[in-house]
Amino acid sequence: MKRKLICTLVGAAVMSLAAGQSFAQKAPAVKLSGDMVKIGVLTDMSGVYSDLGGQGSVTAAQMAVDDFKAQAKPSWKIELVYADHQNKADVGSNKAREWYDTQGVDMITDALNSAVALAVSKVTLEKKRMLIDTGAASTRLTNEDCSPNTVHYVYDTYALANGPGKAVTKQGKDSWFFLTADYAFGHSLEKDTSDAVKASGGKVVGAVRHPLNASDFSSFLLQAQSSKAKVVGLANAGGDTINSIKAANEFGLTKNQTIVGLLTTIIDIHALGLPTTQGMMFTEGFYWNLNNDTREWSRRFFGKHKKMPSMLHAGTYSAVMTYLKAVQATGTDEADAVMKHLKSTTINDMFAKGGKVRADGRMVHDMYLVEVKKPAESKEPWDYYNIKAVIPASEAFQPMSLSRCPLVKK
Amino acid sequence: MSRSAIGYGILLALMLVAPAVVYPVLVMKILCFALFACAFNLLIGYTGLLSFGHAVFLGTAGYVAGHSIKVWGFPPELGLIAAALAAAGLGWVIGSLAIRRSGIYFAMITLALAQMMYFFFLQAPFTGGEDGLQDVPRGKLLGFIDLADDYNLYYFVLAIFVFAFWLIHRTIHSPFGQVLKAIRENEARAISLGYDVAKYKLLAFVLSAGLAGLAGATKTLVFRFATLTDAHWHTSGEVVLMTLLGGMGTVFGPVVGAATIVTLQNELADKVGSLVTVIMGVIFVVCVLAFRRGIVGELGALYKRMTGRR
Numbered sequence: 120m121k122r123k124l125i126c127t128l129v130g131a132a133v134m135s136l137a138a139g140q141s142f143a144q145k146a147p148a149v150k151l152s153g154d155m156v157k158i159g160v161l162t163d164m165s166g167v168y169s170d171l172g173g174q175g176s177v178t179a180a181q182m183a184v185d186d187f188k189a190q191a192k193p194s195w196k197i198e199l200v201y202a203d204h205q206n207k208a209d210v211g212s213n214k215a216r217e218w219y220d221t222q223g224v225d226m227i228t229d230a231l232n233s234a235v236a237l238a239v240s241k242v243t244l245e246k247k248r249m250l251i252d253t254g255a256a257s258t259r260l261t262n263e264d265c266s267p268n269t270v271h272y273v274y275d276t277y278a279l280a281n282g283p284g285k286a287v288t289k290q291g292k293d294s295w296f297f298l299t300a301d302y303a304f305g306h307s308l309e310k311d312t313s314d315a316v317k318a319s320g321g322k323v324v325g326a327v328r329h330p331l332n333a334s335d336f337s338s339f340l341l342q343a344q345s346s347k348a349k350v351v352g353l354a355n356a357g358g359d360t361i362n363s364i365k366a367a368n369e370f371g372l373t374k375n376q377t378i379v380g381l382l383t384t385i386i387d388i389h390a391l392g393l394p395t396t397q398g399m400m401f402t403e404g405f406y407w408n409l410n411n412d413t414r415e416w417s418r419r420f421f422g423k424h425k426k427m428p429s430m431l432h433a434g435t436y437s438a439v440m441t442y443l444k445a446v447q448a449t450g451t452d453e454a455d456a457v458m459k460h461l462k463s464t465t466i467n468d469m470f471a472k473g474g475k476v477r478a479d480g481r482m483v484h485d486m487y488l489v490e491v492k493k494p495a496e497s498k499e500p501w502d503y504y505n506i507k508a509v510i511p512a513s514e515a516f517q518p519m520s521l522s523r524c525p526l527v528k529k
Numbered sequence: 530m531s532r533s534a535i536g537y538g539i540l541l542a543l544m545l546v547a548p549a550v551v552y553p554v555l556v557m558k559i560l561c562f563a564l565f566a567c568a569f570n571l572l573i574g575y576t577g578l579l580s581f582g583h584a585v586f587l588g589t590a591g592y593v594a595g596h597s598i599k600v601w602g603f604p605p606e607l608g609l610i611a612a613a614l615a616a617a618g619l620g621w622v623i624g625s626l627a628i629r630r631s632g633i634y635f636a637m638i639t640l641a642l643a644q645m646m647y648f649f650f651l652q653a654p655f656t657g658g659e660d661g662l663q664d665v666p667r668g669k670l671l672g673f674i675d676l677a678d679d680y681n682l683y684y685f686v687l688a689i690f691v692f693a694f695w696l697i698h699r700t701i702h703s704p705f706g707q708v709l710k711a712i713r714e715n716e717a718r719a720i721s722l723g724y725d726v727a728k729y730k731l732l733a734f735v736l737s738a739g740l741a742g743l744a745g746a747t748k749t750l751v752f753r754f755a756t757l758t759d760a761h762w763h764t765s766g767e768v769v770l771m772t773l774l775g776g777m778g779t780v781f782g783p784v785v786g787a788a789t790i791v792t793l794q795n796e797l798a799d800k801v802g803s804l805v806t807v808i809m810g811v812i813f814v815v816c817v818l819a820f821r822r823g824i825v826g827e828l829g830a831l832y833k834r835m836t837g838r839r
Contacts, residue, residue, distance in 0.1 A: 208661055
């Protein structure tokens with residue numbers, strides 16, 4: 120009786136040892152803080168950017184986690200948390216701090232709104248974690264305020280300004296007039312675009328400044344109309360862009376001139392409708408109807424979110440997926456190691472083809488110059504764009520030679 | 530008197546051990562907004578002046594503290610003092626214009642001047658526009674206490690709060706405070722009694738602006754940045770909400786109101802998602818309809834009823 124028991128015990132011990140060994144051989148040992156990977160989606164869920172990121176970003180991140188679990192079958196746990204930063208830098212930074220300090224969050228993503236993004240980037244550096252920003256537009260994230268722990272993933276104002284500046288000008292629309300929101304953001308959009316226009320052989324015939332949140336654009340648009348420029352560039356954002364597009368349509372500006380939005384997304388087009396926006400041109404980092412991969416993913420996303428993805432949503436999916444793959448490859452969630460891996464690999468998925476993370480933290484990938492279809496050309500809901508040009512990754516973003524980031528060795 | 534002293538002692542003891550239980554950065558944020566709301570309450574609760582542009586003092590001081598510490602290399606304590614003085618100075622300018630009118634006109638003048646400053650901050654190069662003034666170092670207090678440590682900073686912020694709270698408490702219970710209350714109750718009568726009402730109002734306004742500035746500067750030190758949100762009229766509205774919710778014209782009301790709002794903003798952020806603003810709105814409506822005296826005001830009234838003191 121006793122012997123039998125000992126035999127069983129020894130047998131069980133041997134078995135478990137063997138099982139443990141075979142397990143250890145199958146997957147490389149993964150060392151994780153808090154025994155899991157925790158990802159935080161910090162976004163605006165109630166304010167002006169909630170359609171651009173918001174709940175859609177959370178859905179996209181969750182899809183990435185689910186897909187990764189299904190594909191890679193990791194032996195470790197992945198958890199997703201999210202918060203609404205209400206477009207307040209103090210709420211965002213406080214939440215990020217709390218996540219890092221008390222909840223063991225390893226990586227934060229989305230972080231739209233430049234003030235929030237910059238604040239969270241500082242906290243992230245202090246706490247030695249990771250920020251993969253898919254939402255903010257400011258180039259400061261990869262220039263003056265660049266950080267070894269931050270990746271800027273989807274777009275920035277340089278890419279949005281530079282793309283149309285070059286590509287539209289090269290298509291023969293070579294004289295530009297700007298409608299610029301009168302503060303730093305608008306000025307930098309105008310300057311970046313003007314530089315690209317001039318470098319491509321075009322000319323800038325004038326510009327008019329309007330105050331932030333202007334309600335009446337008629338006098339500004341009349342100036343734009345009388346300038347006879349072939350292109351009217353809108354160096355503004357949000358409600359100002361929407362109002363200027365509406366007014367431009369009412370004034371019949373669109374008959375002879377092309378409107379180029381410098382911060383316009385599919386969300387704006389969907390809100391304004393094709394009759395108002397037809398013929399507009401701008402740059403996007405992603406379009407759902409680009410190829411089979413994007414269509415397949417976007418339809419799945421549509422099934423959950425009931426809206427087609429913006430470039431932020433697709434970017435957030437890609438960022439979370441890329442991050443999880445990097446954790447698996449390096450066997451750790453320690454920021455330095457994961458970052459090193461990210462900067463040495465090429466990102467290939469439905470969002471980015473041949474995407475690369477540069478030393479300054481900028482993820483470079485192809486951008487697309489799109490033209491809004493006429494209502495008659497649109498065959499199905501959300502069928503909005505004709506792709507006019509693909510701006511290759513090497514040209515789309517600010518060249519490293521112009522970088523003001525201290526991490527870049529020149 | 531001794532009973533209230535014991536009460537204050539217990540509260541202070543609770544505040545001293547709070548960071549062991551609650552996340553210190555959150556408590557610091559609550560203290561900053563509590564101070565802001567207390568400063569605001571000094572005006573609306575005790576002088577009867579509704580300033581609808583008080584965020585401008587919070588924001589200005591935030592920028593002044595951030596810029597002086599980051600660019601000019603001021604030590605933190607000097608940065609805070611400079612910022613509070615700047616806010617008080619701005620308070621003197623805005624106040625001397627605004628107190629010439631009363632009621633809704635007073636509120637509109639403060640709002641208009643605050644919006645002017647907001648657009649100045651949006652355009653001025655040193656504020657970083659909507660990117661904000663980022664990466665302000667916390668520095669070393671008096672040259673040897675490292676404020677980068679959350680706990681050191683917590684006790685520094687607590688000391689600032691206790692000092693400012695004591696100052697407000699002292700002001701309210703001084704003869705000067707009595708005159709302010711007289712102005713609130715019946716301005717014409719205060720004039721007829723020979724008080725120079727304009728001077729008293731202006732002094733209260735400057736004091737309130739300076740203390741709001743101290744709150745803004747402390748906030749910059751805690752979060753290491755100053756952004757446009759602090760100077761936006763939303764923040765001016767928020768402080769009205771905090772004060773009304775906690776109890777206008779009570780000493781502790783603004784503290785309770787600020788703690789409630791900030792905690793809700795923070796705790797609801799990752800629980801209800803997009804409903805945060807809706808919930809805030811509902812709370813405000815319920816408060817205005819059902820608890821006109823605010824949380825502390827209602828509790829105080831209840832206490833009086835229970836003990837039979839009328």
